[in-house]
Amino acid sequence: MQLVEGTDSSIRRFLKQLPGVDQVGAESRAAMLGTRSIKTASKKWAIDCAISMIDLTTLEGSDTDGKVKALCTKAVHPDPTDPTVPSVGAICVYNDKVATARKHLDAIGGQSIPVAAVSTAFPSGRASLEVKKQDTLDALNSGATEIDMVIDRGAFLSGDLVKVFTEIVYIKELCGDRAHLKVILETGELVTLDNVRKASHLAMAAGADFIKTSTGKISPAATAPVVLVMLEAVRDWYEMTGIRIGVKPAGGIRTTKDAIKQLVLVRETAGEEWLTPKLFRIGASALLNDLLMQRMKLRNGNYAGPNYVTLD
């Protein structure tokens, strides 16, 4: 469904009819949902659900093949002592580590785990369109089936919405049927919730399969009000088009409590239909071990130390 043509006036008209976001109200709604108390059976369900939604991520200058392989091993069997722990949602790396990740996952029984590559001059997005396209092509040709691109925040803030829109359209074209496109808004640089709502709709109109909060390199990242507004955006988009777009908060989600709060936000904003790795992912690295420790606690009744979960 073509809601927006790529012209400046069309994009502006489309974004202008969106309702505003009252920041105080959105913050208080997010805070209220943060008080939900998730216990016993629902906690157990939520922990496994969260594990299966993790995009297990390493995005460091110091990443090596060894580091990436270790992460892949963990992705397939997060807890080697307990085969009932689900695999994570995906592995997320820079494009030059995609081949390593894919090969290793395939070799250890992780064929079903997709490899996501950050792309388009991640994290800043400050490069020419040609470079961004090549960046994406490299990742696709190495076997990435998910592309996490960044939008041009400078263009968005200066009002060059056509540039933001067409870049997404181009990258989406490259992805074609080969890969899912996640569009990173970097909400910490967009700052206002009105901008978050506008950028969410802009990305969806340009062809995003997922909208993602942050690169993880900028703080604040996936705050509850930001995720709330993005969930409202995908809910409204579904009502307009009948198409469900995914949401991926990334950055700053470190504890089981944080993750469960995210799931509560999903349940009470977009709805239960979004509680699947197909429509909700959590970009994280340290989170997985905390989820595993909480899972052990539910199973054994006591907290194990950090040496009872693996460090990768």
Add this chain to the structure above:
Amino acid sequence: MTFEYSPAPESTAIVDISAQYGLFINGKFVAAKGSKTFNTINPATEKVLSKIAYAQASDVDKAVVAARSAYTKVWSKMAPQERGKYLFRIARIMQERAREFAVLETMDNGKPIRETRDIDVPLAAAHFFYHAGWADKLKYAGAGDNPRPHGVVGQIIPWNFPLLMLAWKVAPALATGNTVVLKPAETTPLTALLFAEVCQQAGLPAGVVNIVTGDGATGSALVNHPDIDKIAFTGSTGVGKGIARAIAGTGKSATLELGGKGANIVFDDSPIDQTVEGIVSGIFFNQGHVCCAGSRLLVQENVHDELIEKLKRRISQIRVGDPLDKNTDLGAINSAAQLARIKEISSSGDAEGAHRWSPECTLPEKGFWYPPTIFTGVTQANRIAQEEIFGPVLSVLTFRTPQEAIDKANNTPYGLSAGVWTEKGSRILWAAKQLKAGVIWANTFNKFDPASPFGGYKESGWGREGGRHGLAAYLKGGEK
């Protein structure tokens, strides 16, 4: 598999409810003169919580005598900063015992623990902190150079916010140097009696706060007692009018916080998701047992359908049930009598042609429950647009122009609260000037703060509570 929230009940182990309670007079719990008692029940289960002493006129007299004596001999002579210290101490103890107060309030009243824990109890403590600071600064309260207390104040509070209304009454009265005889509502006396324990724990001088439990006759004895200097009442407009008649010509002064039929006005440029939240908290906060509830929703006609659709979706998510469950949004109706009243007025909405809608929800078998309900297609001429329902029932009306919204909002005998939802700042200021309501919220609803005066126009009451204006009601100014 779905993400159903498992039960998360707050433990009741923290509260210690006595099998029966006496009256709190002159710093001690004492037996009432008569042997009559009444039960207070948990409206969510109908189980009896405790047996409460019934104060008749002679008990009220004893309490007033104690309050007068404490006023004359101790409280009026105490240095203001010393009075402040007691208030600070009470506030701190309330914070320390916050969980106990929250659980007890939820059990006795039926409201969700999330609200007592996050709103009622913290706000009650905040009122004591706020007024503690005023105790030695009353010269700057705007009541003249020589502000003086009235003396003995009779205070009658309702069942919808038992502890919070106690704080609204007791904190300013004590800060300004008055002593108090307080009558809590018949269905919700327990947190007031726990507050009496807090007064003991704080070492408050005997007789400064006295608490007499009973019904309307007890309240009437308090109002008509000749040695009461001032009455502070929160409750229905009917009873408020009776009080005004009773004290006419006696020299007693009064503040009255009465009913309301608040208009929540939604313009077509409102931030719609937050507006929906505000409508929900405006009418379903505390089961709609709120005098300033946004019980009349006035929606600009061109966004009516979209807004109602979103509102229905949101209301479908309201979690109705066990008030002690930490995830409950809507608790029990406070009493069988109130439930009957809600049912009676609501059924008039059906009879008069408005369209009723409630989400599917299973209500517990025991206890008093009413589902969240909205009526669309309501007009000003309907009873549900005019009368205060005091329950989780919203009447939706439409308007075409800003002026029509204001005219309809003001077209009520009440004037307590109103809400305005628009992204246009100038329209907020314009509307606030036109609206005849004591509290006007812009892009929010049901927000309270001890520094902010609260009170009504017209049949919603006399005087203000909270802030500097609220202090003035407890002070006489001018020359000595």
